[in-house]
Amino acid sequence: MIETKGIKIEGVLQTALEQIQNNKTPTLVSITEKINKVDILSFFHKGKKLAKERSFWSNADQNVCFVGIGNAYTIKAEKNPYNIVKKEWSKLMERTILDNKYTYANTGPIAIGGFPFDEEKETCELWDGFEGSQFRIPEYMLTVDEHGCFLTINIWLDQQSDIENLAAILYDESSQLLDSAFIESENNQIVFEHEVNPHEWKNLVREVTNYIETYPVEKIVLARELQVELRNPCNITDVLHQLLTNQPNSYVFAWETDVACFIGASPERLVHVKDNQILSTCLAGTAPRGETSEEDIRIGQALLNDEKNREEHQIVVNMIRDSLQSCARNVDIPDVPIIYPLQNLQHLFTPVRAEIRFGCTLLEVVKKLHPTPALSGFPQKESLNFLRKHEKLERGWYGAPIGWFDSNFNGEFAVAIRSGLIKREKASLFAGCGIVKDSNPDMEYEETKIKFTPMLEALGG
CATH class of the missing domain: 3.60.120.10 (Anthranilate synthase)
Known part of the structure; x- marks a missing residue:
């Protein structure tokens, strides 16, 4: 994606915008590309420098890893969370515009998040910001698995979206995240x-x-x-x-x-x-x-x-x-x-x-x-x-x-x-x-x- 210098991003967004203007319905646009190997912790760390919320998941075998930066869309539910999350996600996917030629399960739009331990209890001050269930579709999702490295860019578009400006921002931020330069490490104590x-x-x-x-x-x-x-x-x-x-x-x-x-x-x-x-x-x-x-x-x-x-x-x-x-x-x-x-x-x-x-x-x-x-x-x-x-x-x-x-x-x-x-x-x-x-x-x-x-x-x- 970096080699395209933003041309692919802008082209996909322009096509999506035309569809949105015809349907008059805002939607999620998701673009996935295979990329060169990226250090997962460097990618995660640089998300902080962009002042964006971060998400991370690695399975027990460490052969599947997701690193999410930013928040394109969030599904929240405090009551009946399992059913609401399922319905909201299904509705969102029906109108999501995908640009993803890969058929692997770990690519494309991924929702990452959690449910509460007890959905009947109200959230206290300690857990402020973690009310109910929340599932985030990151703006930038790095996937690393046995098939390689993939970057998925997710963006919410409406009829007034400035495609040229959005594409420039997405290209600039993704370039910063994918820069594999050494990151400083401060040990906690x-x-x-x-x-x-x-x-x-x-x-x-x-x-x-x-x-x-x-x-x-x-x-x-x-x-x-x-x-x-x-x-x-x-x-x-x-x-x-x-x-x-x-x-x-x-x-x-x-x-x-x-x-x-x-x-x-x-x-x-x-x-x-x-x-x-x-x-x-x-x-x-x-x-x-x-x-x-x-x-x-x-x-x-x-x-x-x-x-x-x-x-x-x-x-x-x-x-x-x-x-x-x-x-x-x-x-x-x-x-x-x-x-x-x-x-x-x-x-x-x-x-x-x-x-x-x-x-x-x-x-x-x-x-x-x-x-x-x-x-x-x-x-x-x-x-x-x-x-x-x-x-x-x-x-x-x-x-x-x-x-x-x-x-x-x-x-x-x-x-x-x-x-x-x-x-x-x-x-x-x-x-x-x-x-x-x-x-x-x-x-x-x-x-x-x-x-x-x-x-x-x-x-x-």
């Missing part, structure tokens, strides 16, 4: 940490164990917050670099507004859909990594044989199997879990494969699966009711579905755990664990401390 009400949290664990003894609830997942302060305003690019380097088996994501950035490295896929094939994940049951390979194997084997963790894991397996019945067929689930190793932790892991039913999309599957017992508890309704009444933390997008989808509802969502909300030099980090009848408050507290580690390390702690 934590200078202060504050545990939010740890004694109150442990007391809530005890309250949950007593509650489970009395009421028909098997598990409730409690989350807590760790507040940190940095020496300087946070360099989000450096945080992404640290997460990509230190958490290679995780989904790395960032979604930035003008005042905050929600960022993390989640090991947990919620669901992936491509060509009507569903892949989901049961990830529950946790243990630390060993200091040596022998100790690591021993700890992993103990996790596989641990009755509490296996019970917790099976709850998730059963729930995902039941949830998929209405929107999937040919559901295939292995009988026993395996170990899923991460940098600081290891988990029990069971993959789930299925075929999506006719008439359903990725978003229906997300709605059915969220929240899994690994994030709220089991049964879902009873555990959510308890959290609404007793948990003091406002989860916002923490523990919620975050991900992307394309014009055909191919896409992927992870569960937004091992994450933090960053506002300049301050950050709130979140971690949780499943509480069952035999849970020990001190041990559960120590488990959450381990789960804070990925974000603490990424922030320079």
Whole structure:
């Protein structure tokens, strides 16, 4: 695209404008070109210099990456978000003008964003700017996958659009983003940490164990917050670099507004859909990594044989199997879990494969699966009711579905755990664990401390 010096951009926009003037309907125009290899972090970093909101997504295998700069169009929904997002996206795609000769699922207009953990709760001050569900179609989307590098430019046009001026701006900004010159890197440094009400949290664990003894609830997942302060305003690019380097088996994501950035490295896929094939994940049951390979194997084997963790894991397996019945067929689930190793932790892991039913999309599957017992508890309704009444933390997008989808509802969502909300030099980090009848408050507290580690390390702690 850069070699065309803006001629292609202007030509596509002019053709689109003529169509818009005939139809008298403003619309999205999306232009995709294959480009030379670009450094993803350089592209992301330069988005800040253009004073634009940024988005980032890398899957757990790090073979698909999206970097979004700016905001061409956003779909927002605070009530009934799954249905509204689906309808709004479908309507938008019907009138979107595409210039894309590539048929790959990861090119063309991509919506990237998230849903709230609990759509019934109002957003508090901490999560200002993250109200309800929000999905952004970036002005500039860099896609990097096995097919190469692609740049998609998305622009909203109406009958009064100045095509010549718009094309000049788009060409100039895309040139700046694609300049592969070295970027400066400022390392972050934590200078202060504050545990939010740890004694109150442990007391809530005890309250949950007593509650489970009395009421028909098997598990409730409690989350807590760790507040940190940095020496300087946070360099989000450096945080992404640290997460990509230190958490290679995780989904790395960032979604930035003008005042905050929600960022993390989640090991947990919620669901992936491509060509009507569903892949989901049961990830529950946790243990630390060993200091040596022998100790690591021993700890992993103990996790596989641990009755509490296996019970917790099976709850998730059963729930995902039941949830998929209405929107999937040919559901295939292995009988026993395996170990899923991460940098600081290891988990029990069971993959789930299925075929999506006719008439359903990725978003229906997300709605059915969220929240899994690994994030709220089991049964879902009873555990959510308890959290609404007793948990003091406002989860916002923490523990919620975050991900992307394309014009055909191919896409992927992870569960937004091992994450933090960053506002300049301050950050709130979140971690949780499943509480069952035999849970020990001190041990559960120590488990959450381990789960804070990925974000603490990424922030320079």
